[in-house]
Amino acid sequence: MEVCLYNVAPAAHLQRRLDGRSTIERVAAWVGELTARVRPDDEAVTVYTTSDLPGLPEAWKVERGDPLTQAGMIALLAGLTSDAETEIVFAFFDQPFLNAELSERLIARHRRYRGEYTFADGYPVGLAPEVVSGRAVSHLASLASEAEVLDRRGLFPVVQKDINRLDVETELSAIDQRLMRLQLSVDTVADLLLCERLAPGAPAAIDGWAAHAESHRERHRTLPRFVSVQVIEQEVQRLAYSPYPQMRDDVLAPGRVMSCEQFEDLVGQTDALSAEAVVHLSLWGEVALHPRAVDFVRSVLARPRLRVLVETSGVGWPAALREELFAIDSGRLTVIVGLDSNDPELYAHVRGDGFAEAQDFARTAVQRLGERAWVQAVRSQLTEPALDAFYREWHERTPNVIIVKHDHFCGRLSSLKIGDISPLDRFPCWHLERDLHVLVDGRVPLCREDLDAAQTGVNAFAGGLSQAWEAGDSRFAEHVQGVWNGICEQCDEYYTFNF
Numbered sequence: 001m002e003v004c005l006y007n008v009a010p011a012a013h014l015q016r017r018l019d020g021r022s023t024i025e026r027v028a029a030w031v032g033e034l035t036a037r038v039r040p041d042d043e044a045v046t047v048y049t050t051s052d053l054p055g056l057p058e059a060w061k062v063e064r065g066d067p068l069t070q071a072g073m074i075a076l077l078a079g080l081t082s083d084a085e086t087e088i089v090f091a092f093f094d095q096p097f098l099n100a101e102l103s104e105r106l107i108a109r110h111r112r113y114r115g116e117y118t119f120a121d122g123y124p125v126g127l128a129p130e131v132v133s134g135r136a137v138s139h140l141a142s143l144a145s146e147a148e149v150l151d152r153r154g155l156f157p158v159v160q161k162d163i164n165r166l167d168v169e170t171e172l173s174a175i176d177q178r179l180m181r182l183q184l185s186v187d188t189v190a191d192l193l194l195c196e197r198l199a200p201g202a203p204a205a206i207d208g209w210a211a212h213a214e215s216h217r218e219r220h221r222t223l224p225r226f227v228s229v230q231v232i233e234q235e236v237q238r239l240a241y242s243p244y245p246q247m248r249d250d251v252l253a254p255g256r257v258m259s260c261e262q263f264e265d266l267v268g269q270t271d272a273l274s275a276e277a278v279v280h281l282s283l284w285g286e287v288a289l290h291p292r293a294v295d296f297v298r299s300v301l302a303r304p305r306l307r308v309l310v311e312t313s314g315v316g317w318p319a320a321l322r323e324e325l326f327a328i329d330s331g332r333l334t335v336i337v338g339l340d341s342n343d344p345e346l347y348a349h350v351r352g353d354g355f356a357e358a359q360d361f362a363r364t365a366v367q368r369l370g371e372r373a374w375v376q377a378v379r380s381q382l383t384e385p386a387l388d389a390f391y392r393e394w395h396e397r398t399p400n401v402i403i404v405k406h407d408h409f410c411g412r413l414s415s416l417k418i419g420d421i422s423p424l425d426r427f428p429c430w431h432l433e434r435d436l437h438v439l440v441d442g443r444v445p446l447c448r449e450d451l452d453a454a455q456t457g458v459n460a461f462a463g464g465l466s467q468a469w470e471a472g473d474s475r476f477a478e479h480v481q482g483v484w485n486g487i488c489e490q491c492d493e494y495y496t497f498n499f
């Protein structure tokens with residue numbers, strides 16, 4: 001058996017004690033227990049790491065390098081063994097709760113059914129490794145992308161490219177825990193804090209995890225992961241499905257803009273609070289109309305781990321600013337272009353003027369930014385007639401097509417949604433758990449639905465961001481108790497998800 005561990009987390013996070021033991025100690029213990037349980041004929045451990053890793057067992061082989069692409073990782077696995085029957089157990093190193101019992105189950109299933117790839121499903125991310133047979137590695141090498149960085153989905157995206165030709169086995173959780181969206185890893189400060197909070201009382205028995213995670217639901221709200229900022233009040237279009245006219249009489253009229261100093265202040269606070277958060281521009285208003293829009297993007301990217309999401313209609317960009325945006329060469333920039341339809345008449349009905357300009361912006365974004373660009377349509381009774389065509393036409397150019405449901409803003413708008421996709425049982429709001437919103441004057445509404453910003457009295461400028469985040473704790477605690485007060489009662493957005 002070959003154990004391959006891949007680390008992208010900072011050493012300081014891995015050394016932090018979680019209920020008495022560091023992640024390094026916990027992973028070493030997992031390997032020891034796994035070996036004792038499955039008794040392989042032979043066993044070797046290789047760690048590939050992007051940062052220095054002190055305190056590893058001496059017998060482990062350590063390789064240091066840059067983050068790996070899918071192809072790079074498969075090449076690493078291929079170098080571990082040439083034996084077709086060898087099992088390779090692959091896991092991210094920064095997962096302190098890797099579970100020996102679940103790992104043993106995976107290996108037993110892999111052996112019983114002579115699987116080529118075996119994985120666990122329905123559990124929080126971070127409890128299980130993946131298991132690959134030596135005989136599958138050369139086929140996976142032919143599928144793996146040279147361009148795509150290996151992300152938290154592990155080897156599955158590679159397997160998925162030819163899933164019908166591979167013997168894939170799945171170890172399913174008795175209780176589907178995916179709706180908790182937990183990632184039990186220590187690579188980000190938000191998830192490090194989550195692991196710290198869930199470590200006391202964490203069960204050794206894998207079937208105890210669902211109850212453990214559920215009974216400490218209030219601890220899941222750690223730090224903001226998505227900070228949406230309104231940098232300008234003015235819109236470039238009057239969207240037929242937007243509630244913005246309830247906030248401003250004339251959404252096209254010039255209004256307030258956030259200054260560079262104010263924005264820089266917010267970015268600095270976000271970086272200090274949640275260093276891997278996504279900063280989203282612009283909560284309301286068209287970011288293209290802000291003369292410093294690209295400076296704002298650069299300001300976020302100047303922080304080493306923050307990411308930035310620009311959401312735009314693609315209309316109103318001065319040529320030079322647009323070129324500057326497309327020239328940014330950073331994997332931490334994502335652009336979403338809201339188009340809604342490829343039909344010019346329908347577009348005009350839903351969004352107004354600018355069809356040709358928006359289409360050109362979106363096509364150029366896809367060409368220049370590749371996988372960092374997305375096109376989006378809001379699915380509603382307005383867009384439904386041409387939605388299939390929209391999806392098909394854009395999907396020929398890019399896999400990055402987003403269809404989002406219509407939002408009636410807690411009953412402030414007539415519902416235009418097609419069908420009901422809400423969960424059978426309501427759960428605590430993902431937006432409340434993960435998002436923070438800041439208006440152009442620094443006020444912090446409860447969430448994007450809170451059009452009146454009447455639910456909190458906190459201002460984010462001048463050091464208020466952390467306080468604004470904490471102000472959401474009490475509402476989240478209500479949700480954990482199954483109490484939906486105020487605008488939350490009518491809300492149909494609690495199960496939608498940003499990042």
Ligand code: SF4
Pocket residue numbers: 410429430431432446447448449450487488489491492493494
């Ligand atoms: S349930 Fe709806 S209204 Fe309440 S916080 Fe979540 S998104 Fe906002």
